[in-house]
Amino acid sequence: MSEKMVFLALQDNEDARPIREAIEADNPLAVITQFPGVYKIDAPGRLVINRESVEERIGRAWNPQDIHLSLVTLSGNIDETEDYFALERT
Amino acid sequence: MEQAKKMNMKEKYNAMTGDLAWDFSYKTEAEIFPLSDFEGIKIEDWSKWQDPFRLTMDAYWKYQGEKERKLYAVIDAFGQNNAHLGVTDARYINALKIFLTAVTPLEYGAHRGFAMTGRAFPGVGAQVASQMQSIDELRHAQTQLHTISQYNKYFDGLHDPFHMFDRVWYLSVPKSYFEDALSAGPFEFITAISFSFEYVLTNLLFMPFMSGAAYNGDMATVNFGFSAQSDESRHMTLGLEVIKFMLEQHPDNLPIIQRWIDKYFWRGYRLLGIVGMMMDYMLPKRVMSWKEGWEMYFEQNGKMLFDDLARYGITMPKFWEQSVEEKEHLTHQLWLTFYSYGHAAAFHTWIPDDSELDWLSEKYPNTFDKYYRPRLVYLREQEKLGKRFYNPSLPQLCQTCQIPMVYTDPKNPTKRVYRETIYNGDRFHFCSDACKEIFEHEPEKMSQAWLPPHQIFQGNCGGATIPDVLKHYHFTENDGGEFLHSRDNANWNLWKGLTPDEEAA
Numbered sequence: 355m356s357e358k359m360v361f362l363a364l365q366d367n368e369d370a371r372p373i374r375e376a377i378e379a380d381n382p383l384a385v386i387t388q389f390p391g392v393y394k395i396d397a398p399g400r401l402v403i404n405r406e407s408v409e410e411r412i413g414r415a416w417n418p419q420d421i422h423l424s425l426v427t428l429s430g431n432i433d434e435t436e437d438y439f440a441l442e443r444t
Numbered sequence: 445m446e447q448a449k450k451m452n453m454k455e456k457y458n459a460m461t462g463d464l465a466w467d468f469s470y471k472t473e474a475e476i477f478p479l480s481d482f483e484g485i486k487i488e489d490w491s492k493w494q495d496p497f498r499l500t501m502d503a504y505w506k507y508q509g510e511k512e513r514k515l516y517a518v519i520d521a522f523g524q525n526n527a528h529l530g531v532t533d534a535r536y537i538n539a540l541k542i543f544l545t546a547v548t549p550l551e552y553g554a555h556r557g558f559a560m561t562g563r564a565f566p567g568v569g570a571q572v573a574s575q576m577q578s579i580d581e582l583r584h585a586q587t588q589l590h591t592i593s594q595y596n597k598y599f600d601g602l603h604d605p606f607h608m609f610d611r612v613w614y615l616s617v618p619k620s621y622f623e624d625a626l627s628a629g630p631f632e633f634i635t636a637i638s639f640s641f642e643y644v645l646t647n648l649l650f651m652p653f654m655s656g657a658a659y660n661g662d663m664a665t666v667n668f669g670f671s672a673q674s675d676e677s678r679h680m681t682l683g684l685e686v687i688k689f690m691l692e693q694h695p696d697n698l699p700i701i702q703r704w705i706d707k708y709f710w711r712g713y714r715l716l717g718i719v720g721m722m723m724d725y726m727l728p729k730r731v732m733s734w735k736e737g738w739e740m741y742f743e744q745n746g747k748m749l750f751d752d753l754a755r756y757g758i759t760m761p762k763f764w765e766q767s768v769e770e771k772e773h774l775t776h777q778l779w780l781t782f783y784s785y786g787h788a789a790a791f792h793t794w795i796p797d798d799s800e801l802d803w804l805s806e807k808y809p810n811t812f813d814k815y816y817r818p819r820l821v822y823l824r825e826q827e828k829l830g831k832r833f834y835n836p837s838l839p840q841l842c843q844t845c846q847i848p849m850v851y852t853d854p855k856n857p858t859k860r861v862y863r864e865t866i867y868n869g870d871r872f873h874f875c876s877d878a879c880k881e882i883f884e885h886e887p888e889k890m891s892q893a894w895l896p897p898h899q900i901f902q903g904n905c906g907g908a909t910i911p912d913v914l915k916h917y918h919f920t921e922n923d924g925g926e927f928l929h930s931r932d933n934a935n936w937n938l939w940k941g942l943t944p945d946e947e948a949a
Contacts, residue, residue: 391658425677432496
């Protein structure tokens with residue numbers, strides 16, 4: 355694998371579902387691998403979770419730090435603001 | 445009246461961490477932080493510390509409170525619904541016994557260690573990150589004890605984890621890893637635990653374990669596991685941050701840090717062998733093999749982690765290639781060891797059934813049928829003849845990792861690796877070149893290791909016979925030995941209305 359990858363893993367539950375959907379919509383190159391109770395999302399270079407995309411799906415305000423409740427593991431350098439949570443490796 | 449401008453995330457983080465520090469007026473910094481320089485790490489400007497998560501204390505309490513509420517709701521439901529009966533089969537519980545006795549005390553050790561670093565580091569960002577992690581680790585130890593206590597009502601081997609941790613022969617492996625780190629300085633400790641263990645290796649502990657629990661119907665463990673693991677992401681990030689910070693502060697730090705990375709990568713890898721054994725042998729329904737896990741989380745992801753640090757001059761940990769060469773042998777050799785010493789363990793061992801042996805053959809095509817399957821089949825035949833094999837001797841341990849000297853040379857897989865060195869007139873033994881090298885760099889420390897067989901022979905473990913020693917460990921007659929003959933198995937068959945095994949007690 356020559357391309358630099360990042361990943362995160364989320365709990366497979368209802369809290370994380372809109373986050374997963376937002377990731378799928380905003381990161382066309384992301385690949386999701388399902389494991390029991392958890393899934394791993396790999397992407398080349400950068401993986402972003404946008405606050406607006408999650409809010410569209412849940413119909414209320416969402417703080418990117420709420421990811422702490424669903425996150426299982428990650429790999430990459432974190433770039434975090436009020437509007438998004440991203441992992442990067444360049 | 446004009447409203448105060450709302451702070452953005454970075455401003456809020458700075459206000460709620462950096463601004464919490466104060467200047468000292470009547471003591472010098474050296475007097476207040478006496479542990480900050482003896483390891484040789486040079487820090488010129490602590491204000492350069494940046495926590496990538498920017499989690500403030502108020503947000504921390506909010507999220508942790510929510511995690512606890514969710515977890516304890518599940519634990520209650522688990523108990524009320526007798527959900528211990530929902531696991532795949534009673535063999536699975538033995539993986540929990542290893543977790544509770546070998547991992548939970550490490551969580552407590554990490555709590556102590558981060559309390560130390562939080563006090564010892566002169567920078568406020570590092571103090572706050574250490575404080576959060578110290579509280580996290582205490583939470584992990586508590587939630588694991590609370591969750592698994594439900595199983596302790598019904599299964600053997602779970603009744604005295606902390607007493608066992610400080611005494612039992614195989615538990616000296618995780619204990620010595622952590623105490624090596626805890627008895628070092630704050631920078632070595634945080635490199636050992638935050639970087640080598642949390643950042644490089646922890647995925648291999650929690651991902652397969654918790655996914656395995658989910659697959660095997662263990663709702664309670666899934667929940668404490670993922671609740672803990674959600675903290676783990678923060679810990680891993682701290683691990684990377686602390687390494688970058690030290691490397692950016694002074695060029696003299698690089699060789700010191702590289703040596704710590706080499707040491708704790710290898711020690712951590714040795715420690716994880718028991719997790720690999722659990723993945724390959726102890727889960728009735730398997731998620732992935734040790735080999736697959738090592739390829740995914742170390743060979744692929746680990747290399748990318750080290751690529752991130754290449755610009756600072758950090759290289760892959762020394763001897764990493766050895767871990768790859770061993771990956772098709774490691775777990776089989778460990779399971780055979782625990783099977784042989786099953787009478788002196790606080791969990792049960794068994795020979796996998798035919799479908800499980802087939803799975804191992806498929807996952808380990810280059811080694812399993814050639815070296816290991818015939819031995820397992822032979823041992824199963826012996827058991828059927830009433831000659832369950834137990835090894836009555838005490839094993840020789842590696843002075844560094846404290847694992848019995850059972851590992852073979854992957855290039856010559858039927859020949860065991862024996863390395864030795866002489867220090868102060870005494871001969872010390874090692875399972876590998878890596879363990880020997882770790883010793884030779886710190887012989888004064890490593891020569892004082894508390895090796896359980898030596899301690900037994902010296903009369904420090906309750907007596908000279910195996911029953912004396914097991915009593916000293918607080919083992920009961922139902923805790924160890926062959927699973928087929930166990931009380932756990934008999935009870936399980938009774939509770940589930942299954943036909944008792946012919947061999948069962």
